[in-house]
Amino acid sequence: MPKQVNGQKEDSIIQNDLSESFEEEVRAFLSDEEKLHLFDDLTKVNPVTMTTVLKCLQARYTVNLFYTNAGCSLVALNPFQPISCLYSPELMREYHVAVRPQDLKPHIFAVAEQTYRNVQSQIDPINQSIIVSGESGAGKTWTSRCLMKFYASVAASVTSPKDNETVERIEKRVLDSNPVMEAFGNACTLRNNNSSRFGKYIQLQLDRFHHLSSASIQTFLLEKTRVAYQAPNERNFHIFYQITKGATAEERLEWNLPEGADYRWLPNSERNLDEDCFEVTRDAMFHLGIDRSTQNNIFKVLSGLLHLGNIQFSNPLDESQPCELEDKIKDFVKITGDLLKIPVEELLESLRIRTITAGKQQQVFKKPCSRAECETRRDCLAKVIYAKLFEWLVSVINESIYADTSAWTSFIGLLDVYGFEAFPENNLEQLCINYANEKLQQHFVAHYLKAQQEEYAAEGLQWSFINYQDNQNCLDLIEGNPLSIFSLLNEECRLNRSSNPDLFQTRIEKALSDNQCLSRDKFSKKPNFIISHYAGEVCYQLEAMVEKNKDPIPPELIHVLQNSKDPLLQKLFPVTETNQNNVRTQNRAAVITVVSKFKGSLENLMQILNSTKPHYIRCIKPNADCKALTFKREEVLSQLQACGIVEAVTISAAGFPIRISFESFTERYEILRRSRGYNKNSVCGKSNYHTAKKKEISTAEKQIVSRMERYRDHQVPALGMQNTHAALP
Ligand SMILES: Nc1ncnc2c1ncn2[C@@H]1O[C@H](COP(=O)(O)OP(=O)(O)OP(=O)(O)O)[C@@H](O)[C@H]1O
Numbered sequence: 001m002p003k004q005v006n007g008q009k010e011d012s013i014i015q016n017d018l019s020e021s022f023e024e025e026v027r028a029f030l031s032d033e034e035k036l037h038l039f040d041d042l043t044k045v046n047p048v049t050m051t052t053v054l055k056c057l058q059a060r061y062t063v064n065l066f067y068t069n070a071g072c073s074l075v076a077l078n079p080f081q082p083i084s085c086l087y088s089p090e091l092m093r094e095y096h097v098a099v100r101p102q103d104l105k106p107h108i109f110a111v112a113e114q115t116y117r118n119v120q121s122q123i124d125p126i127n128q129s130i131i132v133s134g135e136s137g138a139g140k141t142w143t144s145r146c147l148m149k150f151y152a153s154v155a156a157s158v159t160s161p162k163d164n165e166t167v168e169r170i171e172k173r174v175l176d177s178n179p180v181m182e183a184f185g186n187a188c189t190l191r192n193n194n195s196s197r198f199g200k201y202i203q204l205q206l207d208r209f210h211h212l213s214s215a216s217i218q219t220f221l222l223e224k225t226r227v228a229y230q231a232p233n234e235r236n237f238h239i240f241y242q243i244t245k246g247a248t249a250e251e252r253l254e255w256n257l258p259e260g261a262d263y264r265w266l267p268n269s270e271r272n273l274d275e276d277c278f279e280v281t282r283d284a285m286f287h288l289g290i291d292r293s294t295q296n297n298i299f300k301v302l303s304g305l306l307h308l309g310n311i312q313f314s315n316p317l318d319e320s321q322p323c324e325l326e327d328k329i330k331d332f333v334k335i336t337g338d339l340l341k342i343p344v345e346e347l348l349e350s351l352r353i354r355t356i357t358a359g360k361q362q363q364v365f366k367k368p369c370s371r372a373e374c375e376t377r378r379d380c381l382a383k384v385i386y387a388k389l390f391e392w393l394v395s396v397i398n399e400s401i402y403a404d405t406s407a408w409t410s411f412i413g414l415l416d417v418y419g420f421e422a423f424p425e426n427n428l429e430q431l432c433i434n435y436a437n438e439k440l441q442q443h444f445v446a447h448y449l450k451a452q453q454e455e456y457a458a459e460g461l462q463w464s465f466i467n468y469q470d471n472q473n474c475l476d477l478i479e480g481n482p483l484s485i486f487s488l489l490n491e492e493c494r495l496n497r498s499s500n501p502d503l504f505q506t507r508i509e510k511a512l513s514d515n516q517c518l519s520r521d522k523f524s525k526k527p528n529f530i531i532s533h534y535a536g537e538v539c540y541q542l543e544a545m546v547e548k549n550k551d552p553i554p555p556e557l558i559h560v561l562q563n564s565k566d567p568l569l570q571k572l573f574p575v576t577e578t579n580q581n582n583v584r585t586q587n588r589a590a591v592i593t594v595v596s597k598f599k600g601s602l603e604n605l606m607q608i609l610n611s612t613k614p615h616y617i618r619c620i621k622p623n624a625d626c627k628a629l630t631f632k633r634e635e636v637l638s639q640l641q642a643c644g645i646v647e648a649v650t651i652s653a654a655g656f657p658i659r660i661s662f663e664s665f666t667e668r669y670e671i672l673r674r675s676r677g678y679n680k681n682s683v684c685g686k687s688n689y690h691t692a693k694k695k696e697i698s699t700a701e702k703q704i705v706s707r708m709e710r711y712r713d714h715q716v717p718a719l720g721m722q723n724t725h726a727a728l729p
């Protein structure tokens, strides 16, 4: 029918008009360079596109504005150089006393203060969490530290001097947990000189007067392999450099650390970093209640690990004999044994001989290990000691900052968690990290959609939300029941058969082929699988993945550690009845895999987060070289994508992309009302726009504004007025 054809034609003309006018709007927006840095909320950039958003961020970065709101998140760009007064106590106060901190410049202190006020308001949910995310070197730990300082300052008690003393001690302890955790858990990597090799959630607990009363720390997935393996140009954990550089002459003698000695597990020690300061760590440990003698014990054990790393094995002439050791190496064995208080012979046996129990009579056989097996055992010994030591330190810190639940009524949780990772080669570690990010992304999208809907509802807007695609599919693939990558990995461990990566690849594909988030790199010779994460595709290598999930500890090693005369090792490896009586039982019971442990702790974390009001700080690394004040658009864009900001902005654009103040709106379109008279069907009638209670209007559809603009263009000359193409505010 001609009418229909005309209608279609008109529609396509309008469509063309619209896209042209949209591009024009983008151009017009970008041409006003002077104003770009003034947009302190990315969702209010008009029109919202990735180009306009990026340009605004760049313009702000250039004028030292590092923080920008993005709806309910804060984008934090790393300046990579200290910026004077950006975190001063005066600025903390300014945000703390402001009537409306959200009206001040976007800042982590605005988020912190808002969070604090939410607690004070006692409106459910009272407890709050701040989720700090971003890739390595983006500034998560820096941000978390600043937030902790903020609360230590604004939530400090101002009561009687005696109480004050106690509370100050708590604040100091809470802040002192940072250098200790960083000394033992951070390392210099290719991407960050002070890279956290674990995830951390700290709960700052407040009493009924909203003063800091205590805290608790939960950690995730320490990268313990770093103790025994450091990638080229990377370093071991900071603490090893601190002890070798900062020990006194007396300590050097006691810990057997002569100046200038070489340790295989201490690469790149010629590099001096700010993080190498031993004194800071020692003082902080002392304030946390770790006395000098316990500290001495810890450092002695760490020195033992450095010597352990120098032990190398040679193939024996006769294969039925244990691996051999050169004379020089025997010295390292002796020093290690002395420092760990383990008899040298026992230490050597645990590293070189495997005990096998077989047959109906449970006969015990001893079999020499191959050179490679000895090396694996040596590394495993170091890893298990270090991981236990780290765990113990966290528990000591927790004891030191702990208060009974009756002493606090609410909390603010800070999550400093590793961001999404995709390297050329990815394995179980990346799978766990990216799984955690999928979980957090799901939480973010759910929360963001909810926040947007609440905002629209509060403004009395009619709005049916777009059906947003969430990442449940991907999560089902990773952790779902009964079949998922995690369940298959765990099954491999349970069956305890020697793992064959090729067969495992087939098993995964067969079992999970229905899930569209799963694929494979068919051009790769190595067995692998690809997961389509919300932040992009990641290819995981299957080689050694099952073994990593098992993370086996030879029982002989545990046994030798339990027999150590060292007080610290005795604490870390207590003798329990089960493991004393039956090493085999203990070995079987130890099938709690890495992924099940990680999944458990993450589920626990998600439960806590779900019970709180979340706030998001997305840290962005503006260039990969950590160069001061350098903004690389491509790199920023990919991170905005990976942390869900692009999605947040997209959701915002799909909702009410244009937000014009009520005053500007009436001023601009009053002419239409005058020319056409008020008519409920007219484009500027009430049915076509939404009036917000707070005197702001949000237009439901971009088309309406475009049409109104066209009518206006038409009306202005018709009424003999001069047209101004001034952009809408
Ligand atoms: N706001 C800031 N002002 C100045 N420098 C900063 C700021 N934020 C971060 N930096 C610099 O960037 C470095 C890396 O930051 P940080 O260690 O917090 O990164 P991260 O996100 O925790 O990385 P990782 O995941 O590797 O632990 C810091 O050591 C510091 O030099």
Ligand SMILES: [Mg+2]
Binding pocket: 140, 141, 142, 194, 195, 196
């Ligand atoms: Mg960090």
